[in-house]
Amino acid sequence: MGDVISSNLDEGKRDMITARTSAVMAEFGRFYEQQYAVALFNSVRYEIEGGGNTQTQLLHRKEPLKNKSIFSGSLFQYLEESKKWRSRFLYVGDSYNISLFESKAAHDRGLHSKGVINCAGYRALTSMEEYLGLLNNSLGDTKAKSSSAPFLKCPTQFPLILWHPYARHYYFCVMMEKEQKKWHAVFQDCVRHSNNGLSEECKVATPAFTDALRLYRQANGHYGTWDMMCGNQAQILANLVMETLHPELKNLIVPRLKGKLQQRQKDWMLISDAVYRQVLSQTKTQHEALAQVCEMERPRLDSTLRTDMDQIITSKEHVSGKIRALVLPRIEQLVRSKVQPYIHSILEALMEPTSRGFSEVREILFRELVEVSKNTMNDSSREKLGEHMDKISMLAFHPVKMQSCYEKMEALNLEGLQQRCDVSSPSVFIQRAQILMREQMDNAVHTFEQLVHQSLDGHSGEDLCKTIQHCQDRVLKKYDYDSSTVRKKFFREALLQIIIPYMLKQLSPSCSPDLPKFKELIFEDFSRFILVENIFEEAVLQSVSKDIMMAVKEAAVQRRHNLYRDSMVLTNSDPNLHLLGENTIDWAGQLGGVKGEKQGGDKTNRKRKQIVSMIHLDGMPLPYESCQEVPGVDGIPEEYEGQEGQDLESEKPVNPLQHVPIEKVPGSPDSINEIRDLINPVLEVVEKDSSQLTNGISPFEEGDEVKHITTVTEIVSREPPKKVDRELDTKQIEQSLEEQQCVSAIESAIQQIEIAIQEDPGEHLSQGAIDSEGEFAQTSTNSSPLRHDDSGFQSPANENVEEVEPRPDTGDEVVDAEQVMFTLVEGVKTSIDFDAKAPCDAPQKKAQVETTAAGCLL
Structure with missing residues (x-):
């Protein structure tokens, strides 16, 4: 790279570039000094005589982008030094300059950027065909064709290119079309802001510069608009120099370039960029010196104007009348x-x-x-x-x-x-x-x-x-x-x-x-x-x-x-409105809106609130995860609700006790497992400790009569939250599957109860209560303290119970309780009502089994 530039830009050509730049600046400086005095006269006259523009109805904000950034994210950049594509983190601040970082971590640590792109004079392109057309025209090679292959190949179908007629080109690419559209909009905004022209707050320097530039171009035969009046004064002057210098150098250097078309295009871009940087450095220095000279002379000119303003105005009106009398007939005819x-x-x-x-x-x-x-x-x-x-x-x-x-x-x-x-x-x-x-x-x-x-x-x-x-x-x-x-x-x-x-x-x-x-x-x-x-x-x-x-x-x-x-x-219809403030309101701080990071210090550049939200790619490895979100950044979504291409939201934290997402926003299934869970939902059966359900009531004894049995099933579903876009179909599937499982569990419980009563009601029921009690005492060690029984009480003594000894069956005790809850099958709670006055071994017993499945259905 260095050999190409040094061999084609030898010391003689560099001296020629310096001399040409100095000549242009000297001629421009003569116009600028003249127009500076005229602009100062117009400014002082306007200040003395007064004058008003139309009163606006809307308010204006002084610093709209204070503590704000436009966009930031990761994409791939082509590095000409290594001829490879590398991941880079780009940050677009309130100045609309694009800062390049090695990684997002380097930006967060406040390290120096790898480079800064000022987009003045650039064009943001999204296709290699358009770029090749501009590249071939800039080279001026008759052999170049629009279909010729470029000197670099984009690894994806979504390139982003910043093209400049004189300066270096920048090549980026992303993985998705949505990313390309968002980055292209941001790049265009950076170009638009940089090309907006000079600040209108400078009432003297800006009019003097623009009039001097226009008169200089008219003196050289260039009338009309000029596309390259972009950027600050130094950049505009560099473009002015390159307007005539660039074609001359191209005629001298391009015929001497060797190699294929792609190589010659690349070499000429490197040479053009080196020339532009040299011219820009010189115009910046000389313009600063010129502006300083005029500013030093301003107090003397201002004093003369304020002293002799009336005489100057009278003299100008006299000369204007003479000139209009001469040229007015020709103007009217035209x-x-x-x-x-x-x-x-x-x-x-x-x-x-x-x-x-x-x-x-x-x-x-x-x-x-x-x-x-x-x-x-x-x-x-x-x-x-x-x-x-x-x-x-x-x-x-x-x-x-x-x-x-x-x-x-x-x-x-x-x-x-x-x-x-x-x-x-x-x-x-x-x-x-x-x-x-x-x-x-x-x-x-x-x-x-x-x-x-x-x-x-x-x-x-x-x-x-x-x-x-x-x-x-x-x-x-x-x-x-x-x-x-x-x-x-x-x-x-x-x-x-x-x-x-x-x-x-x-x-x-x-x-x-x-x-x-x-x-x-x-x-x-x-x-x-x-x-x-x-x-x-x-x-x-x-x-x-x-x-x-x-x-x-x-x-x-x-x-x-x-x-x-x-x-x-004719006048302002709402004068009280202009008594309101002009600064941006901090809604987050005053009303507790969006919680952002505190501003201040040397690190405010990376803690600013970001205007454009990020894109998150689902399930893609980190090197390909473009447009990562910056910490402390709160953006506003670009797409409206219901539109296609909505940004994927990050997953909500999962409750480890219930195994369900917390406040999950309805949306489409994000993985294959979620789709499988929707088709075949997994049901988790919750066991209840019978020792926690007695509420001080002893298990039934001999002489008690089973009067009423009620089966209640409690099911906790592990399925993900219902999605809005398939709520009807999923609901039908879930109902049919859960009904089948509930009916099977209930039928099994009823069969076991009937067998136990028919064989030996007194012995089996008592033993069943003991076994169930011991079983649930062990199960409670793994149960969550957040789960409560149906009795409405939770005994602290039942928490963290490791072992409960079974109580011997005496056969003589009479149970005074009216109800005992115990579980025969996992997930099914059976309530047995009996009469304490009737002996459990009576020849005539009445057992009524009633199964309730209301809790199993949605």
Whole structure:
């Protein structure tokens, strides 16, 4: 590996890469310094003059992912160093960076990771065919075919590949399709979050960077959207350098590579990754130095702006009037002929998938809130409410549950615009809309949490259910309004991103040569804050904004898009709502919901609550047990009740005394033994100690007459809990088998009793009582103290009895008891009623045997 890189990237080529990067950064730095002063002017002016956006109805959360992690689990990774597949534990924290660990134990011990993947600029793939297509295109080899075999073979049918046009590729695989879908959703969310753009909280640095980048690309003939504006500033600048450097190096190096196609593809990826890392290191250092210089100069610029703001604004308006008078006729002609006819078609292409995506967000939100209401109605305890609220709080950041919303936006098709308006691909708009969906879902859930939390005091039972439903209705109405506002803003911004670059590309050849002469109208002290290039773009923006606004308003009238008119809600309809808190509510801590591990210390990274739940493979050895659960992690299930593909739950602990699972959740049989037990249930017969059943009554003696015999059978089943999906069939099988066994045991008991009475009632019955008493005294040593007799008393002296001596039969004693219980057959208790006044050896005796099998049936 090292030989390939060192032989193709010698010192001369590395110096060329350094020089090219420095040249790009120097030119970009010139634009950045100019735009930094303009951005500072706009920021201070906005602060002084004031201005407001539309008041939102939903609340916003500052730190939604505090003490949370997205996902973690084990899968297989292909290691290029050893050319083998190895099991790896992946952890996705709140930063959406993927950390690679040797094992789950290494993560739990807090060891350093084997590597961290920043997903900016990557694409998550699930098929080798798609990966080979991208790989062949990046190599630019005419001999490459889409059906060519890759340089590695995936051991399973479910690969996961992270592809980057310049950086290293990562190869993973899992054992099941369900795992692949879940990991793919997580990887896509990591890519989406990393590509979200720069922080909008930086009111000066972010606008300065984006405007400088756009002007730099326009100066080099690149108008329109750019797919590789991904990640932080250093990554974006590295992509900017590689945009022109990568093709040049490919033309120099690829023809010199030797070997088969697969080997050349592998070598070129290693070389490209080495170049990208070198460029990234250089852009990071130089951008930090550039930003530091501008920040040091900011106090002086800020002082000048606040002192001469009125004069600067007046000077800018004067120059703007002159420029608009020159270019406005050309702009209007272009708008009428080549822009207006296409605005509605572009807007329609944007609105269809976007509206479906936001409607899906509302549907999922409604379904989850209704589920909370139902659960509260069934169990209105505060602990259960805290558990349900803790689960729903992270709904917006659940990649699997939000996947159906994101997929609606994937249908966006801008094929006709890619050539006409220089739109490279719709991915920029797709990812932006998906981020807005996630934000609106989080705002709605957070508002619902705050409303429910505010209404908890003094409400319980049915009142709490009604309160939750009322909060649900309020949140849905607020979501409808906010989602309409957000969509209309998204449509306007998307249309501007599509149309403005096209218009600038058409107008620049004729208008740009006339702009430098207007610099003479600007005072030198104000030249840092007033740039004629920016004024020209503002004129183009203002000219087409009116048509775009009119098109969006007309679309809002159509009911199928579910948009509100701008005049319907002018101010915030619920001002008291914004007085509530902005932080995440700890439902587990306040209401005793989900019990998680304590946060704090240096180990909070692995003790965070996990949003996406794990997958458990039943009966599979540890190396293949993907997506293992992290200790202290409480996730919310992805699938709804009743759907296919529900996660397997871990088995409940078994009670060693009764041999039955404790609180087993109904489900399908998990093993062959359970299926056999359902077909042939095993019955366990429980023996009772007759010494514990006398209750102080002596066994019957001679002279007593048997009057009544009752047989009661007690059966303890060892079968597993009944399963919901086969309850009817199993119940019939169990009844028929248990009836047969009970009848057999009862008939045997009756026969023995009749034989004993007919032969010698006095002798045999007395001896039977003695033998039965001695037998049960021995059996009681192994019986459980939790089992009680039918008399309602449990003598402590009978516990742990080892041996009971048999009492001799005198034949003269008269028993005063009215009832004696003894067992003739295992599992069958026989009750004999006799008259104490009648001698047991009387010639006339009446014996009545009554068998009761009610306890044997279910």
